[in-house]
Amino acid sequence: MITISLCMIVKNEERILARCLDSVKDLVDEIIIVDTGSADATKRIAAEYTDKIYDFTWIDDFSAARNFAFSKASKEYIYSADADEVLSEENRQRFRQLKETLLPEIEIVQMKYGNQLHNGTVYNFDEEYRPKLFRRLRNFVWEEPIHEMVRLAPVVYDSDIVITHMPEQNHAGRDLGNFRKQIAAGRQLSRRLYGMYARELFLAGSVQDLQEAENYFRTEVSSPDRSTDEITEGCCVAAKAARLRGDTVAFFKHTSKVIAGEGCSEICCELGHFYEEKQDYEEAAIWYYNAAYETRPALTLRSAGEEPLQGLIRCYEQLGVPKQAESYRKELKQRQNENEK
Numbered sequence: 001m002i003t004i005s006l007c008m009i010v011k012n013e014e015r016i017l018a019r020c021l022d023s024v025k026d027l028v029d030e031i032i033i034v035d036t037g038s039a040d041a042t043k044r045i046a047a048e049y050t051d052k053i054y055d056f057t058w059i060d061d062f063s064a065a066r067n068f069a070f071s072k073a074s075k076e077y078i079y080s081a082d083a084d085e086v087l088s089e090e091n092r093q094r095f096r097q098l099k100e101t102l103l104p105e106i107e108i109v110q111m112k113y114g115n116q117l118h119n120g121t122v123y124n125f126d127e128e129y130r131p132k133l134f135r136r137l138r139n140f141v142w143e144e145p146i147h148e149m150v151r152l153a154p155v156v157y158d159s160d161i162v163i164t165h166m167p168e169q170n171h172a173g174r175d176l177g178n179f180r181k182q183i184a185a186g187r188q189l190s191r192r193l194y195g196m197y198a199r200e201l202f203l204a205g206s207v208q209d210l211q212e213a214e215n216y217f218r219t220e221v222s223s224p225d226r227s228t229d230e231i232t233e234g235c236c237v238a239a240k241a242a243r244l245r246g247d248t249v250a251f252f253k254h255t256s257k258v259i260a261g262e263g264c265s266e267i268c269c270e271l272g273h274f275y276e277e278k279q280d281y282e283e284a285a286i287w288y289y290n291a292a293y294e295t296r297p298a299l300t301l302r303s304a305g306e307e308p309l310q311g312l313i314r315c316y317e318q319l320g321v322p323k324q325a326e327s328y329r330k331e332l333k334q335r336q337n338e339n340e341k
Helices: 017-022 042-046 062-071 089-101 172-184 191-204 207-220 228-244 248-259 265-277 281-294 306-318 322-340
Strands: 004-010 030-035 053-055 077-080 108-114 128-135 156-165
Touching (some): 017 042, 030 042, 062 077, 089 156, 228 248, 265 281
Parallel strands (some): 004 030, 030 053
Antiparallel strands (some): 077 128
8 A cells, every 4th residue: 555645735724724634634644734824723723633834934936835845745655735625535435445556657646626616716627637646756667678768757547536626715816916926026927827827817807907917918929939829818818908998909909819810719709798888789799609609718618608698698688689589598508507517
């Protein structure tokens, strides 16, 4: 049976930390808690489960904090968890079975992260795989009988364990603030973080958040270092911000960049909103239709489903075509029911 170190970074988690630890404490062999500046009873609660509690000065870098936590682990594998996660009894049994049977060549175990859309900010799916269990020390292995080479890619196993994500609040404000700090410090956002910033702005950003991000994305979409997909994502943010502040020239500049290519559902929705605000419901309906049926989303699945269908319903009600509005209302209901399954 493998041995496991549980590694967590926490801050002001007194309300939920025990719930998380109670669901996993008997499945791991070591519990490591790294506190990044709690002002409540978090550390006192953690002390009821472990004496391996460390302080880490917060430097606006989650990776640095997690790397510090990992450096304190001593077991064969490291299980990385957040305080707002819980394992149900069924999944505790799956975890225990995994611990008893995991093959030694497996270096990363992915587990399904569930309940993501509850208070979520950057998620399109309610359940998706995430790497959660990591071999602490990697063994390099030679492969192939001739022209041998060292295997570089890790051996990953997709388990059937589902972790229930139970956040008490939306972290959009914290995350978006952190993105702004990274940009203000002159750091180039990676492809992954660039897309996540744009997605989070679309899913959870306020008008102020969008306007504060507009100049950054307007600059990035003109950069030769950004890919076509990144330019599309950036134009989505810049166009939405321009529409919200009534800058028609900037709005059409950024929507046109995307429409001239393959287009995307987000830009079509933005054009739908623009014409709907002008009370040109026929034109708005055309763009909402394109969002729902003719293009694909670049950032959020909602822009190709619920959002344009709601727009079509509003437009056809305003146009005095209730039967058409009702047909889209039925389709919207059907899609919502399918998403709940």
